[in-house]
Amino acid sequence: MKTDASTPGAPRRRASPLRILFLVIFVATLAVPFFNRVTPTLFGFPFFYWYQIACVPVASILIFLVFRAEDNGAE
């Protein structure tokens, strides 16, 4: 059978609305003018550096939230 993946009626994995969180990750990590500054510093780290490092665990948690919302325990 040759069908298109976009064929209507084909069962799809249910995409959680939480996928909007991915957009949050993109905006937060790519908003360069926002984080290209020295202050406020944290433990001696200029904002530019600690902010971007802090984005990493936050992104990890957001991806996990999407995973948990969409995971059906199978596969």
Add this chain to the structure above:
Amino acid sequence: MHLPYPIATAVFLALIAFVIILGFTAGRWKSADLHSIEEWGLGGRRFGTWISWFLIGGDAYTAYTFIAIPALIYGAGAVGFFAVPYTVVCYPILYLVFPKLWKVAQKHGYITGPEFVRGRYGNRWLGLAIGVTGIFATMPYIALQLIGMHTVIGALGIPGHIPLAIAFLVLAAFTYTSGLRAPAMISVVKDLLIYLTVIVAIIVIPAELGGFGAIFAKIPPAKLLLPTPPAHSTGAYTGYATLAFGSAMALFLYPHTTTGILSSSGPRVIRRNAALLPAYTIMLGLLALLGFMAVASGVSTMPQFADGFKRFGTSFSVPALILNAFPGWFVGVAFGAIAIGALVPAAIMAIASANIFTRDIYSQFVTNASAGSETKIAKFFSIFMIIGALVFILVIPNTYAVQLQLVGGMWIIQTFPAIAFSFFTRFFNGWALLICLAVGIFTATYLVTLNHFLGSLYFFHILGWTIPSYIAFATVILNAVVAAILSPIFNAILSDRAQDETTALDYV
């Protein structure tokens, strides 16, 4: 032979010897018939969450990264930190796109990305073009792993090219015998050593230098932040963001990362790893700061390191910092971690290229290989890749390898429309995608020659504004737009929709 760092060298060699033994014995792990290419080249698609975490981590965060990113921070400053947003935004992409690759690949027995595209469009020439792009992008990448190893061997004061040649011949040998199981097993050791090194470095070195505040205070203001864009220019802001996003789009299109993904036991493992792999990014971010620590410690002006900086340039900054800050035995551990960090991705790259050569070139254009001979061909091609990279690095100046890897990234991203879009839609036409792949590769290469292969950013002038962009990012957009225009025209003339061997159910 006089060795300036005998203890470090002894620890280093002991670690290397240990992983080599591990590499040879790995073939027996979760043992199966290694005469099948799915077993040799993909580990039987059965690695669970943790092994996949180590394997994909060891695959994407290479020795070259560990040397090059801090070196970039050391030399150029803040811009080098793009590696952090790069290795964050790649994970939503991994989550959204690549579980679909696993599903369709398992259903149809594909072991490479190009095979999927060939099946999807029934077009072996498109598969060939994507496969060849992958192999060409990978060759200089393997060569760069050798540079990472070469730098630490050189830093230990071991002279000549012989040690490097031996290391890579051994690599070729255990890749040949054990296949993907070897780097999978070694990656666990590699990552434990890397994490140990980074954690110790990030505690000990700042303590020696008076804390992070004191380190950052010694960095010239021009290097501490990105420069504020001049009037009518988006300046370093778009340069930085496109570098991060474009690199992220390209990351999982490389043959070696695709192999890492396909070797997992299922889509759930891949999705879960999209949330777990960022742990490596934290480590990379901290490691990147070693570049600033190298500046603050003043290693570049110390007479004992003058020769190293002369030979290896800024790549020597991290090895010099480590030699300066740690006792001999720990230098051995850290250098061992970097060298093993070269062996893991180099092995996966060779295996991935071999899978492509076998499935997308040999079987399609020479003769349809049987299951047994398929594995033989792949094994021999993996040796060819490793020896090719070795010759490459010994014969051609290192700067060319760096430049070719830069261009390789711009080439591999051009496969994004053909691979990533095709999981979601069959709107495109195979021949249109092939033409646009060529358009993207040609344009990107042309733009980078205008930069004399030195920079990966091109300054576009649009409506009176100057917009610097990572060349790969700008050209893949061109590629996708042209593909979207050409595809309906091509499909109207002669549709290739009927040649799709996959079905909608393969993707959900």
